[in-house]
Amino acid sequence: MVPVSVVIITFNEAHILAKTLQSVSWASEIIIVDSGSTDGTVEVARAHGARVLHRAFDGYGAQKHFAVQQATHDWILSLDADELVSEELGREIRELLRTEPPHRGYRFPISLVFMGRMLRYSGEYNKKFLRLFDRRAGNFTTDQVHERIQLQGTIGTLQQRVYHYSYENLSDFLEKQNRYSSLSAQKLLLKGKKASALKTVLRFPLTFLRIYVLRFGVLDGYPGFMWAMVMAAFTTTKYAKLREIALS
Structure with missing residues (x-):
């Protein structure tokens, strides 16, 4: 299997991080870049085998760009701390990475879970995002917000999804x-x-x-x-x- 590094930036995400990390326990490596959590986030990350780095927050794009650079492997799966990879997507990614993938990056749907319910409408069910990519072909922009991955090469689409538990309340x-x-x-x-x-x-x-x-x-x-x-x-x-x- 082509090794993949999961990269996540965090700040006070202890309430959800364990579930997120469990959903990618199959990954070759998990990198956490934390910006000063005080709620046990770092301890949760280390307990699940993640490598934790500290960096002052200066924008979402710069933080994620830095995280990608710290990975050991070239294939990157970028997640937010409150995003859970479904078992189906995990299997789809592992199957894809059994050999070198034909595309330089892959989109997949991320579905929002809000107030305990997955929104199947509201425009939040099948929105696809580029999150799995070969860092030799690109990385995140350094925008403070609305950061995106700039990639040279073709982009494929995966069918299975991530569940986004974006807000606790x-x-x-x-x-x-x-x-x-x-x-x-x-x-x-x-x-x-x-x-x-x-x-x-x-x-x-x-x-x-x-x-x-x-x-x-x-x-x-x-x-x-x-x-x-x-x-x-x-x-x-x-x-x-x-x-x-x-x-x-």
Whole structure:
């Protein structure tokens, strides 16, 4: 089997990390880059055989780029600390890596689990992301947010999925998205984006309707309604912060 290194960046993820690491126990190596956790994350990682490195956080892209560089092997599986690889995807990856793969990278679906329910609608069920790749062909961009893998070569698609347990509860969501919306606003400002008062006001209803109606979030029940609402609030907050920065 072609060896694969799993790379994960962490900050206070002890509540979910053990399950994530158990889901990739078949990997040749697990690299954790931690940015100062105080909740036992490091201890959990080491207990599951991961190699733990410490690095001050200076953006999601730079942190992940660094993590990839620390791996022993060239084939990389990049996960967030709250993403669980399904048994089916694990088998699919191992089968793929029995020989040198024909593509330089592979996408697969990542499905969101929110408020205890996997959202099958709301636009969050079959979104595919490039996460398995040969680092000889590329690496993450160093953007603070919305980082992506830049890859030279062809990209294939795997069928099985990862389950994303992104938020422990609504309070956790609001805390994370407050930080993330600030970083996103800064990135928009660097791109020269502007946010008028009218467009900022319209962000909430338009985002809510897109997720809840056009993407059939209504079929996800109460979690679908809450997801549409909090994402509409996040988008509005991001542009409100952009407007605040621009006017300051």
